[in-house]
Amino acid sequence: MNLDLFEPEAQDNLLPYDGVVKDFGLVLDHEQSQKYLNYFLQHLAWQHDEVYLHGQYYKTERKVVWYGDEDYQYHYSGMAKQAHIWNPALYRLKQHIEQLTGHTYNSCLANLYENGSQGVGWHSDDEPSLEAPNHNVVIASLSLGATRKFSFKHKWKAKKVDLLLHSGQLIVMQGQTQRYWKHTLAKSTRILAPRVNLTFRYFYPSG
Numbered sequence: 001m002n003l004d005l006f007e008p009e010a011q012d013n014l015l016p017y018d019g020v021v022k023d024f025g026l027v028l029d030h031e032q033s034q035k036y037l038n039y040f041l042q043h044l045a046w047q048h049d050e051v052y053l054h055g056q057y058y059k060t061e062r063k064v065v066w067y068g069d070e071d072y073q074y075h076y077s078g079m080a081k082q083a084h085i086w087n088p089a090l091y092r093l094k095q096h097i098e099q100l101t102g103h104t105y106n107s108c109l110a111n112l113y114e115n116g117s118q119g120v121g122w123h124s125d126d127e128p129s130l131e132a133p134n135h136n137v138v139i140a141s142l143s144l145g146a147t148r149k150f151s152f153k154h155k156w157k158a159k160k161v162d163l164l165l166h167s168g169q170l171i172v173m174q175g176q177t178q179r180y181w182k183h184t185l186a187k188s189t190r191i192l193a194p195r196v197n198l199t200f201r202y203f204y205p206s207g
Contacts, residue, residue: 007025007026007166008023008025008026008163008164008165008166008169009023009025010023010024010025011023014152014161014163014171015152015161015177015181016159016161018154018176018177018179018180018181019173019174019175019176019177019178019179019180019181020173020174020175020176020177021152021171021172021173021174021177022171022172022174023163023169023170023171024100024101024169024170024171024172025169025170026166026168026169026170027096027097027100027142027168027169027170028142028144028167028168029168030167030168032168033144033145033167033168034167036089036093036144036196037144037145037167037194037196039089040089040090040110040144040196040198041112041194041196043087043089044065044067044087044090044110044112045065045084046063046064046065046110046112047063047064047065048060048061048062048063048064049062049063049064061114061117061118062111062112062113062114062118062119062120063111063112063114064109064110064111064112065084065109065110066081066082066083066084066107066108066109066110067083067084067085067086067087067090067091067107067108067110068083068084068085068086068106068107068108068203069086069106069107070083070085070205071083071084071085072107072203072205074127074203074205083107090108090110090198093142093198094108094200097140097142097170097200098200100170101138101140101170101172103138103140103172103174103202104202105140105200105201105202106201106202106203107200107201107202107203108198108199108200108201109199109201110196110197110198110199111196111197111199112194112195112196113146113148113185113194113195113196113197114194115146115191115192115193115194116146116148116187116188116189116190116191116192117187117189118187119148119184119185119186119187120184120185121184122153122182122183122184123182123183123184124155124178124179124181124182124183125137125139125173125178125199125201126178126179136174136175136176137173137174137177137178138172138173138174138201138202139172139173139174139178139199139200139201140170140171140172140199140200140201141165141170141171141172141173141197141198141199141200142168142169142170142197142198142199142200143165143166143167143168143169143170143195143196143197144167144168144195144196144197144198145167145193145194145195145196146167146191146193146194146195147164147165147166147167147191148164148165148185148186148188148191148195149162149163149164149165149185149186149188150162150163150164150165150183150184150185150186151163151183151184151186152177152181152182152183153181153182153183153184154180154181155180155181155182156180185197
């Protein structure tokens, strides 16, 4: 059975409790998704991510790039990250996502997984620079390219939620999601095509 034949349906909340993950379904059609994917693969300033974990330096297989309204700098996993000024096509897409979600974003962390051998482990996006005064972290996540398995796991309860993210599909993590849940992108040796994940966020510069 080819699960790509079944388009994801919009849902108000994919989580059973302690957070909100709204699924908007496919917000771009196949042609639009493919055009954006091809353009971003060629024109975004991709580079391998660098992190410090448990006192050790690592360079990740996946590539990332951060864009924003200004040349922001922030820190996570012991490393400083510098933002690029918006790519024009990425900025237009941000405006479209803002209209769909009703939220404002001033930055985008883009991730490139060149094939299924690249993924990301369990984590929460709970950096202080992302946390609004009311603790409502809002992250809009748009998938382009290969369909990949994405999972949520509660930090303290034995609850897990799995879903397949398709090209052109938009989910929005908000409310207390980052406080109570971790998420991961699973690896799969069967997937040979690339996936680009655009995560639009509101970044609160220090000071």
